[in-house]
Amino acid sequence: MPGIGIPSLEASLPPIVKRNYGKWTSHDHIRPGVIKHDAESGEACYTVRAAMPPNARVSTPTMRMLCGLADEFSEGFFRVTQRNSIEFVGVPVGRIEELIARLAGHGFPVGGTNRSLHNMTCCTGYMHCHLAATDPAAIVKAISEMLIKEYETDCLPAGLKISGSGCINNCGEGSCADIGIVGVHRDLPPINAEKLKGCELPLVISVCPVGAIKPKGPGMVEIDPKKCIHCPACSVACAAFAPIGSANGDGVAIVVGGKSSNTGDGPALAKMVIPYLPNNPPHWPEVTEVVRKIVDTWVANAHRDERVGEWINRIGWEKFYQRTGLKMSFKVVDGYDQRSLEYVRSNVRFRW
Ligand code: SF4
Ligand code: SF4
Missing domain, CATH: 3.30.413.10 (Sulfite Reductase Hemoprotein, domain 1)
Incomplete structure (x- = not known):
């Protein structure tokens, strides 16, 4: 039964992980990018980790190539980690170097474990x-x-x-x-006066996390340049504020x-x-x-x-x-606008 919600995990686990689920005893870093997990059963599970492209973006041909490697080396399973690495879990110990060479041939470096740069x-x-x-x-x-x-x-x-x-x-x-x-x-977000005419001004004002948007006469607001932290919250919430950027x-x-x-x-x-x-x-x-x-x-x-x-x-x-050798100035270290304690939001927000 597929049930509701996300797909069941069981169908996505390699056999060695299913066999030893919840019964792992220790892990070791065998070499950069390779982790060995030992189970109570005496089985050892070897994982090979490679870096994915930025934001884990891959085309279908690349995904098919990775699936082909998973079929060949890890019983048809892989996982994508929290930091967008791809991990082949359950690789036979004698085939680890071969998999690393194949990944390198496709431009996927293996590493990112232990005391190294983890995937960005x-x-x-x-x-x-x-x-x-x-x-x-x-x-x-x-x-x-x-x-x-x-x-x-x-x-x-x-x-x-x-x-x-x-x-x-x-x-x-x-x-x-x-x-x-x-x-x-x-830059300050440009305000479109025509679009603002159709807006609820208290709502528009409440969007700003630092209280930089203030009423300015009937049907108009202004932005305090000393307070604005150039977050794009107003551009997100209200079409009267054009996206910032130059x-x-x-x-x-x-x-x-x-x-x-x-x-x-x-x-x-x-x-x-x-x-x-x-x-x-x-x-x-x-x-x-x-x-x-x-x-x-x-x-x-x-x-x-x-x-x-x-x-x-x-x-x-x-x-x-x-x-x-970096340059220190009073503008850095304690937050962007010198008023924040650990980046606390200091404004009043309207909620109703
Ligand atoms: S960019 Fe951010 S801080 Fe500046 S006015 Fe808009 S919501 Fe406020
Ligand atoms: S809102 Fe900013 S941080 Fe979030 S995805 Fe867009 S550019 Fe990136």
């Missing part, structure tokens, strides 16, 4: 979001080319997670990554030190360290240079198993800036 994730950005201030998929691709050694080898002090979002809505979750790439708008206004902010897991110092919100870098496709040299500096300084100074945020907490922000 990003939101859709320019692909199909009208709110994006940058192209996170292209930036992630540029960074992946720079950090391919860090992806394919266990050469880092701890796991490294880098995520990209096209705007500060942060669907790509840069705020809980070691390094977050976040698209930023710097070639000179849009760019990229860098945030560091975020973490979602409960290991080490626990979960943490990333802090902004660079408020703006220009959009500079196709290789985003300004962004990759900053990421390189942060990664190299962390690698040279961190203790074993110390994630980026934990390393910064130990040495302090002053030393972080000194050692990375």
Whole structure:
């Protein structure tokens, strides 16, 4: 019976996982990109992890190729991980190197486990979001080319997670990554007075998370440029606010030190360290240079198993800036507009 809701998990599990469901005893990292899980039964399950394209976008020919590899090497099953890696689960130990070579032949690097760069994730950005201030998929691709050694080898002090979002809505979750790439708008949203005539003004005003939209005479509102954080919330909610964005206004902010897991110092919100870098496709040299500096300084100074945020907490922000050579200003570290305690939303919102 298919039932209702999402499809049943049972039909999607490889036989070795079904046999040992809930009876695993330990796991080991055999080599970068290969994990061995041991079960009470004495069985060992080998998993091979490869990086997917940005935002896990694949064509049907690519998906057929991956399905063909799964048929050949992992009894017809694979899974896509939280960070958009593809994992072939239950690969016979004697065929692991062959699968890695076949994946490499199709341009899929194997790695992203243990103390390495884990697969980078990003939101859709320019692909199909009208709110994006940058192209996170292209930036992630540029960074992946720079950090391919860090992806394919266990050469880092701890796991490294880098995520990209096209705007500060942060669907790509840069705020809980070691390094977050976040698209930023710097323009005010243009207000279309004609369209605004048909709007409920209290509703329009309530949309803004920082209370930047105020009444301005009958049937009109204005935006306080000192308060606006250039989130696109008003553009999303109301057609009177045109999408923000311009070639000179849009760019990229860098945030560091975020973490979602409960290991080490626990979960943490990333802090902004660079408020703006220009959009500079196709290789985003300004962004990759900053990421390189942060990664190299962390690698040279961190203790074993110390994630980026934990390393910064130990040495302090002053030393972080000194050692990375990044420019510190009063505009960074404590939030975008200097009023937020851990990014708290400080406005009054109308709800009725
Ligand atoms: S983070 Fe911004 S650009 Fe990316 S999907 Fe979300 S709203 Fe769109
Ligand atoms: S909703 Fe966002 S973009 Fe619109 S006025 Fe408020 S802060 Fe600015």
